[in-house]
Amino acid sequence: MVKKSKLTGLTRADVEVYFKIKIQTEQLLNDVSELSKKHPDGAISKFKLKFVNEKLYEANKFLLPPYKPIEDFEVFDDSTLPSNSDVLMVLAQYLKCLELWRSSKLKRVKDTYGSHWEWKLDDDSISTTKPSTDAKFDEEEE
Amino acid sequence: MVLVRPRLTDFHKIFVDQQSVSFAIPFLDEDIPLYVDPFLLWKSPSMQDTSLHTSIIAAFNWIYRLGQGALREDAKRILVELSECQEAGLGQARDKKGRRISLGKAEEILGVLDSIPDVQSQGVYHIEVIQLLVEGIGKDRISDFSCNLLKSFLIDYSIEQCRNLGIPTSLSSIGAIYNASTCKFETEQVELPINPETSTPLLLIPKRWLRFVPWINFDNFYEHACVKTAPGVIPDKSQKPILLNFNRKNYGLVTDFIETKARQAIDCLNDPLFKQIPITSARLKWSTIEKLPTGNKERADKIYENNIEQILASLFYPHLDFAQGQSRTDSGVHIRDLIFYNNRKLDFLEEIIEQFGSRQIVFELKNVEEITRDHINQLNRYLTDQFGRLGVLVTRNPVPRHIQKNLVDLWSSQRKCILVITDEDLKLMVSVFESKQRMPIEVLKRSYVEFMRKLPS
Numbered sequence: 001m002v003k004k005s006k007l008t009g010l011t012r013a014d015v016e017v018y019f020k021i022k023i024q025t026e027q028l029l030n031d032v033s034e035l036s037k038k039h040p041d042g043a044i045s046k047f048k049l050k051f052v053n054e055k056l057y058e059a060n061k062f063l064l065p066p067y068k069p070i071e072d073f074e075v076f077d078d079s080t081l082p083s084n085s086d087v088l089m090v091l092a093q094y095l096k097c098l099e100l101w102r103s104s105k106l107k108r109v110k111d112t113y114g115s116h117w118e119w120k121l122d123d124d125s126i127s128t129t130k131p132s133t134d135a136k137f138d139e140e141e142e
Numbered sequence: 143m144v145l146v147r148p149r150l151t152d153f154h155k156i157f158v159d160q161q162s163v164s165f166a167i168p169f170l171d172e173d174i175p176l177y178v179d180p181f182l183l184w185k186s187p188s189m190q191d192t193s194l195h196t197s198i199i200a201a202f203n204w205i206y207r208l209g210q211g212a213l214r215e216d217a218k219r220i221l222v223e224l225s226e227c228q229e230a231g232l233g234q235a236r237d238k239k240g241r242r243i244s245l246g247k248a249e250e251i252l253g254v255l256d257s258i259p260d261v262q263s264q265g266v267y268h269i270e271v272i273q274l275l276v277e278g279i280g281k282d283r284i285s286d287f288s289c290n291l292l293k294s295f296l297i298d299y300s301i302e303q304c305r306n307l308g309i310p311t312s313l314s315s316i317g318a319i320y321n322a323s324t325c326k327f328e329t330e331q332v333e334l335p336i337n338p339e340t341s342t343p344l345l346l347i348p349k350r351w352l353r354f355v356p357w358i359n360f361d362n363f364y365e366h367a368c369v370k371t372a373p374g375v376i377p378d379k380s381q382k383p384i385l386l387n388f389n390r391k392n393y394g395l396v397t398d399f400i401e402t403k404a405r406q407a408i409d410c411l412n413d414p415l416f417k418q419i420p421i422t423s424a425r426l427k428w429s430t431i432e433k434l435p436t437g438n439k440e441r442a443d444k445i446y447e448n449n450i451e452q453i454l455a456s457l458f459y460p461h462l463d464f465a466q467g468q469s470r471t472d473s474g475v476h477i478r479d480l481i482f483y484n485n486r487k488l489d490f491l492e493e494i495i496e497q498f499g500s501r502q503i504v505f506e507l508k509n510v511e512e513i514t515r516d517h518i519n520q521l522n523r524y525l526t527d528q529f530g531r532l533g534v535l536v537t538r539n540p541v542p543r544h545i546q547k548n549l550v551d552l553w554s555s556q557r558k559c560i561l562v563i564t565d566e567d568l569k570l571m572v573s574v575f576e577s578k579q580r581m582p583i584e585v586l587k588r589s590y591v592e593f594m595r596k597l598p599s
Contacts, residue, residue, distance in 0.1 A: 039573065041573065042570075043577075043579055043580045045580060046580065077591075079591040080588055080592070081570065081580060081584055
């Protein structure tokens with residue numbers, strides 16, 4: 001018996017944007033991590049902060065409650081001179097929450113080889129990797 | 143509004159920083175401690191500057207030739223008139239009043255030049271040579287001679303700069319302007335900026351011509367002469383008149399020195415009016431401050447003040463030009479105030495001037511464990527019309543909560559703003575000064591933004 005999927009409001013275009021944000025956030029995390037090793041308390045440059053904020057702003061569109069990483073935080077305030085370690089911590093939180101959000105949008109599909117993971121899309125089907133979180137998956141298809 | 147160490151631009155509410163203008167901004171109550179070095183004109187890649195140098199030399203040699211003939215008295219009077227250029231405002235004078243040389247000294251200059259066959263036949267190529275030949279003629283006189291001989295150009299330059307920046311000018315009479323075509327000195331009525339304290343005209347001098355010590359100077363000459371001659375030949379440096387007399391008789395040594403200096407011309411650069419301390423020095427000063435105990439034991443307060451003055455003047459440059467450090471005693475504690483010109487260079491500095499009227503920003507330094515109400519009240523007393531209603535308290539530790547409330551209350555009742563910079567902020571300033579990721583002044587902006595956010599809406 002095949003369970004009928006509910007409409008999730010998620011499209012292929014959303015997944016593509018998600019991947020872009022995730023990859024760029026991962027890279028920013030790596031870069032800031034290097035800076036933070038040398039000068040954890042050093043202020044991050046205006047130029048870098050602009051890009052970090054841009055990615056956080058885009059991620060915020062996906063990470064609505066309950067996936068919002070930090071309460072009362074949207075983006076960094078440039079005038080408060082955030083340090084490298086501040087930015088590192090926030091990016092790490094965002095990355096974890098992006099993965100949590102992804103987990104909530106996946107379904108396990110049984111196939112001839114066992115099963116694989118797919119995005120719960122309204123308009124398409126995209127295979128993806130196993131979620132790294134312990135979130136519960138509410139739907140499973142045969 | 144009385145300004146501390148007022149500058150021409152600040153007086154007229156023209157907010158420019160020294161770095162962004164091509165001239166040295168004149169102080170109204172004292173001279174700029176730099177001198178015009180004619181060598182900088184000689185070595186300049188600009189044809190205008192080299193031509194001006196040529197005209198200085200031509201004019202000087204013309205005066206010398208005049209003195210060789212029947213008009214020696216005229217030549218002496220011209221030299222006396224050229225020997226002080228009050229309008230330029232350069233030198234060490236605290237009251238902006240210099241003295242001219244005497245007629246006797248003018249006679250001595252002409253006499254010395256007469257006694258040197260090379261000068262008699264060819265004149266001089268560098269006016270600085272007189273320092274090496276005549277007692278009592280130093281870098282200030284060379285600078286004044288140059289300014290006077292370039293007065294015509296400097297008038298045009300000053301008028302142009304004043305027009306560009308909107309500095310008010312008035313019609314004033316200015317004398318001793320050398321006219322190269324008639325080889326005569328004239329007095330003219332020209333539109334020049336006026337020193338409001340003395341009502342005298344001011345000349346703006348290009349920064350690119352200024353040095354603390356001329357490239358061709360006596361100390362360098364002495365070192366050069368000692369290397370070039372056998373031991374004991376050169377009279378001792380302490381016996382300057384004998385040494386100068388030696389130079390007159392050994393003019394070849396002088397010309398040789400000038401040729402050497404000309405070959406090294408690439409190293410001759412103008413001196414900036416303010417030079418930031420290097421990063422290593424800032425780091426060292428910070429580590430000294432960090433290790434200092436609070437209070438005044440073993441002069442810790444003095445060491446703190448001295449280090450903070452040097453470090454902040456450099457960290458805030460070029461956004462805030464350092465005006466003055468002041469020492470005075472208040473309730474038994476030695477206090478050093480730092481005063482900066484607010485050049486309105488950043489958005490928040492502009493806001494400070496508009497909201498609080500701070501044309502100059504006063505910094506109060508407190509090497510204490512904990513800030514008390516007395517410290518706040520003391521700074522509050524300075525926040526009058528003179529400094530506007532914003533002040534900065536530089537101290538060691540974060541202020542306690544009740545003092546923070548006190549600061550907010552001060553704003554609520556009197557609309558006065560006191561920002562606090564602690565050791566943590568200073569550490570961050572030094573760190574960004576080193577990493578260049580941010581401007582140290584942004585740490586002050588952060589204090590301002592954080593303070594404004596604490597205020598009741």
